Amino acid sequence: MTLSLKEIAEIAGVSKTTVSMVVNGRGEHYRISAETRxxxxxxxxxxxxxxxxxxxxxxxxxxxxxxxxxxxxVNRFFAEFAERFDGAARAQGYQVFLTAxxxxxxxxxxxxxxxxxxxxxxxxxxxxxxxxxxxxSNKYLAIPRVYIDRLVARPEASWVVSDDYDGAxxxxxxxxxxxxxxxxYIGGGPRISTxxxxxxxxxxxxxxxxLEQRPEQILERGYDFRDGYAMAQxxxxxxxxxxxxxxxxxxxxxEGVLQYLQEQAPxxxxxxxxxxxxxxxxLDYLPGSIISAHQDVEKMVExxxxxxxxxxxxxxEIQQIKIPLKFVFR
Amino acid sequence: MTLSLKEIAEIAGVSKTTVSMVVNGRGEHYRISAETRxxxxxxxxxxxxxxxxxxxxxxxxxxxxxxxxxxxxVNRFFAEFAERFDGAARAQGYQVFLTAxxxxxxxxxxxxxxxxxxxxxxxxxxxxxxxxxxxxSNKYLAIPRVYIDRLVARPEASWVVSDDYDGAxxxxxxxxxxxxxxxxYIGGGPRISTxxxxxxxxxxxxxxxxLEQRPEQILERGYDFRDGYAMAQxxxxxxxxxxxxxxxxxxxxxEGVLQYLQEQAPxxxxxxxxxxxxxxxxLDYLPGSIISAHQDVEKMVExxxxxxxxxxxxxxEIQQIKIPLKFVFR
DNA sequence: CGAAACGACTAAATCCTTTTAGTTTAGGAG
DNA sequence: CTCCTAAACTAAAAGGATTTAGTCGTTTCG
Numbered sequence: 039m040t041l042s043l044k045e046i047a048e049i050a051g052v053s054k055t056t057v058s059m060v061v062n063g064r065g066e067h068y069r070i071s072a073e074t075r076x077x078x079x080x081x082x083x084x085x086x087x088x089x090x091x092x093x094x095x096x097x098x099x100x101x102x103x104x105x106x107x108x109x110x111x112v113n114r115f116f117a118e119f120a121e122r123f124d125g126a127a128r129a130q131g132y133q134v135f136l137t138a139x140x141x142x143x144x145x146x147x148x149x150x151x152x153x154x155x156x157x158x159x160x161x162x163x164x165x166x167x168x169x170x171x172x173x174x175s176n177k178y179l180a181i182p183r184v185y186i187d188r189l190v191a192r193p194e195a196s197w198v199v200s201d202d203y204d205g206a207x208x209x210x211x212x213x214x215x216x217x218x219x220x221x222x223y224i225g226g227g228p229r230i231s232t233x234x235x236x237x238x239x240x241x242x243x244x245x246x247x248x249l250e251q252r253p254e255q256i257l258e259r260g261y262d263f264r265d266g267y268a269m270a271q272x273x274x275x276x277x278x279x280x281x282x283x284x285x286x287x288x289x290x291x292x293e294g295v296l297q298y299l300q301e302q303a304p305x306x307x308x309x310x311x312x313x314x315x316x317x318x319x320x321l322d323y324l325p326g327s328i329i330s331a332h333q334d335v336e337k338m339v340e341x342x343x344x345x346x347x348x349x350x351x352x353x354x355e356i357q358q359i360k361i362p363l364k365f366v367f368r
Numbered sequence: 369m370t371l372s373l374k375e376i377a378e379i380a381g382v383s384k385t386t387v388s389m390v391v392n393g394r395g396e397h398y399r400i401s402a403e404t405r406x407x408x409x410x411x412x413x414x415x416x417x418x419x420x421x422x423x424x425x426x427x428x429x430x431x432x433x434x435x436x437x438x439x440x441x442v443n444r445f446f447a448e449f450a451e452r453f454d455g456a457a458r459a460q461g462y463q464v465f466l467t468a469x470x471x472x473x474x475x476x477x478x479x480x481x482x483x484x485x486x487x488x489x490x491x492x493x494x495x496x497x498x499x500x501x502x503x504x505s506n507k508y509l510a511i512p513r514v515y516i517d518r519l520v521a522r523p524e525a526s527w528v529v530s531d532d533y534d535g536a537x538x539x540x541x542x543x544x545x546x547x548x549x550x551x552x553y554i555g556g557g558p559r560i561s562t563x564x565x566x567x568x569x570x571x572x573x574x575x576x577x578x579l580e581q582r583p584e585q586i587l588e589r590g591y592d593f594r595d596g597y598a599m600a601q602x603x604x605x606x607x608x609x610x611x612x613x614x615x616x617x618x619x620x621x622x623e624g625v626l627q628y629l630q631e632q633a634p635x636x637x638x639x640x641x642x643x644x645x646x647x648x649x650x651l652d653y654l655p656g657s658i659i660s661a662h663q664d665v666e667k668m669v670e671x672x673x674x675x676x677x678x679x680x681x682x683x684x685e686i687q688q689i690k691i692p693l694k695f696v697f698r
Numbered sequence: 699c700g701a702a703a704c705g706a707c708t709a710a711a712t713c714c715t716t717t718t719a720g721t722t723t724a725g726g727a728g
Numbered sequence: 729c730t731c732c733t734a735a736a737c738t739a740a741a742a743g744g745a746t747t748t749a750g751t752c753g754t755t756t757c758g
Contacts, residue, residue: 040507042713042714042715043714043715043716044714052737052738053718053737053738053739054498054715054739055713055716055737055738056736056737056738058715058716058717059716059737062716067655068735069734069735069736069737070737071736071737074736074737086505086506086507087713088481088485089485089716090485090713090714090715091424091425091485091486091487091604092422092425092486092713092714092715093432093713093715093716093743094714094715094716095422095715095716095745096420096423096713096714096715096716096717096745097427097714097715097717097742097743097744098716098743100714101422110451111441111447111448111451111699112444112447112448112451114442117441117442117447118441118442119443120466120468121440121441121442121468124466124467124468125468126469128467128482131738133465133482133483133486134465134466134467135463135464135465135469136450136454136464136465136466137454137464137467138450138451138454138455138459140455149458151418152458152463153463155418155419155420155421156421156422156463157420157421157422160635175414175416176370177370177416188430200742204518219731241620262579264709270570280750281723291519293649293650296649296650296652296653297652300652300653307653310604313569318650319593319623319626319627320623320650320651321650322627322630323626323630323637323654324650324653324654335673339737357560361657371743372743372745373743373745373746374744382706382707383708383709384708384709384745384746385707385708385709385742385746385747386706386707386708386743388746388747389707389746392746399704399705399707400706400707401705401706401707402706404706418744419745420744420745421745422743422745423713423743423744423745423746424711424742424744424745424746426711426712426713426715426743426744426745426746427713427744427745427746427747428713428746441724447737501722504750533732559728583719680739699741699756699758700757700758701734701752701756701757702756702757702758703754703755703756703757704753704754704755704756705752705753705754706751706752706753707750708747708749708750708751708752709748709749709750709751710747710749710750711744711746711747711748711749711753712743712745712746712747712748713745713746715742715743715756716741716742717737717740717741717742718739718740718741718742719738719739719740719741720737720738720739720740721736721737721738721739722735722736722737722738723734723735723736723737724733724734724735725732725734725735725756726731726733726734727730727731727732727733728729728730728731728742
């Protein structure tokens with residue numbers, strides 16, 4: 039059993055107000071004699087009193103709590119983001135509710151609603167739906183929030199994303215510089231902003247290099263491992279010989295592709311040049327040619343937390359930040 | 369602005385009690401006429417009322433909140449555990465506070481204290497210190513909790529861990545069956561239970577196969593990438609030719625080792641047989657011989673949540689569960 | 699007919715803090 | 729001696745829910 043403020047006050051023989059003042063040390067227009075302060079403090083320590091956060095935040099209308107909603111944690115980018123964000127937020131006195139939605143919009147909506155009813159102070163979302171095709175509640179619209187990774191069209195709000203267009207462009211540009219004349223594209227769901235931007239980047243780079251773009255060179259499905267596997271299969275079926283170059287929109291997709299190729303078309307692993315989004319230490323040890331681009335997690339965390347805290351402290355300005363990717367040209 | 373129960377009651381022209389009853393539908397010894405119920409419900413929908421979780425849990429002494437404390441999320445096992453646990457807990461109506469401690473005991477203690485002051489209903493910890501060399505508060509001792517991955521000596525409590533001893537034994541056994549006569553061990557910090565068990569497994573397997581065990585064959589440091597790198601270096605310095613077999617205690621360690629070997633001793637990658645704990649899809653595409661064992665996350669999540677919920681519902685029995693590992697003998 | 703039972707509500711207490719608006723005591727100024 | 733002020737506290741309200749213990753008519757039963 040933990041004691042309450044009231045009980046401490048009774049034991050100490052002072053009022054609740056006094057104990058509260060001592061514990062919070064907020065002596066604005068109140069003074070407490072050194073004697074009393076010490077007396078109360080001793081009891082607080084002795085009984086290991088710490089304020090009940092429920093009651094506290096009920097009164098203060100502040101929970102010192104943030105919500106982070108991501109598609110999944112097995113995805114290394116989100117894992118790293120979550121881990122760093124958690125640490126940074128904690129350093130600022132916030133505890134984090136972290137939730138994975140599995141990229142499912144109904145789940146996302148349910149989770150956000152739950153978080154809102156818990157009166158979180160701020161919200162970070164990598165949304166499953168960039169188009170914003172659901173009607174947010176007033177409470178949702180009122181809460182400080184930052185979208186990450188994928189920008190969201192509606193409601194108009196702050197976001198921190200990577201420069202996906204530029205990343206895709208430069209990856210494909212590099213493939214071409216290295217001699218590729220035929221680049222295939224395997225990407226995530228066309229309703230997610232990252233997919234759209236990456237695809238545009240790829241296409242513009244091909245255009246710059248005056249390379250042909252046939253519709254069957256563009257495959258889009260989802261960001262899942264199985265999507266990667268399936269698209270590799272589809273590609274292989276329609277084009278049995280190894281293409282010169284293959285671009286995948288995420289590490290998970292790349293893993294799916296790899297799985298298929300190893301099983302059904304190992305020749306590709308030797309002859310095709312790969313470019314992919316995502317980070318993975320083991321890429322360095324794979325045979326074959328692989329270049330990659332990954333998000334600058336540290337900068338993103340920093341920017342996200344700053345935007346969020348600024349909103350929490352009352353600033354209503356909307357800010358939208360695009361962060362450059364990092365490239366590994368092996 | 370969201371309305372409160374009181375305001376809804378005023379608009380509806382009924383008491384707070386009635387609204388509360390309608391919303392929670394807990395008509396044990398209270399009845400509410402269909403008419404009133406419908407009337408109130410309409411207003412609740414219209415204004416999008418949902419109860420304030422702070423106030424609710426203050427009264428109920430239940431927060432429908434669980435804490436999960438892990439060393440880090442970039443580690444795939446913890447990421448997968450967290451993701452699945454989050455989903456399973458949400459299905460049971462709990463929201464999860466997830467925190468990464470970076471395997472730092474002071475951080476762990478601080479985080480747990482914070483979670484306790486928020487009155488979480490249950491706690492899951494992969495502790496940075498298996499020896500239990502800190503004094504837990506009464507509140508900590510009283511809260512339903514389950515240790516995972518690493519068991520904790522004190523306080524006596526429920527845990528769900530993998531059968532590390534067996535896993536290490538069988539990996540090394542397999543190495544020996546495949547002809548290895550000399551196995552080196554690279555492991556995590558000797559104060560963490562998983563390290564201790566894995567080491568014992570390795571040593572017992574060597575003994576079974578009547579293989580020599582020199583002290584310099586056993587390296588222990590920590591579970592970090594850099595630890596792996598450093599131990600590989602140390603090993604290479606004292607033994608420049610590729611050893612027949614090398615065991616690493618985690619995927620992160622293996623990655624560190626790989627990094628060093630690729631830079632300084634690429635020959636090893638061809639000639640040494642590797643065995644490692646951990647899961648990583650890309651292992652399948654690496655050249656060389658690698659066998660591995662990884663935790664059965666699904667079963668662990670299931671067991672952990674069940675033990676926790678049972679404790680929350682009042683069962684005080686301590687249960688300690690060891691779950692078999694999964695092996696991939698490539 | 700009187701008492702008990704029941705249906706349909708409501709008032710007020712409770713959970714634990716924070717904070718506003720006092721209250722009490724002592725000392726100094728006039 | 730009275731009045732005022734400062735120092736050091738305290739009482740009570742507020743914050744938003746749940747729940748115990750009623751209240752007040754209307755039926756039902758003996």
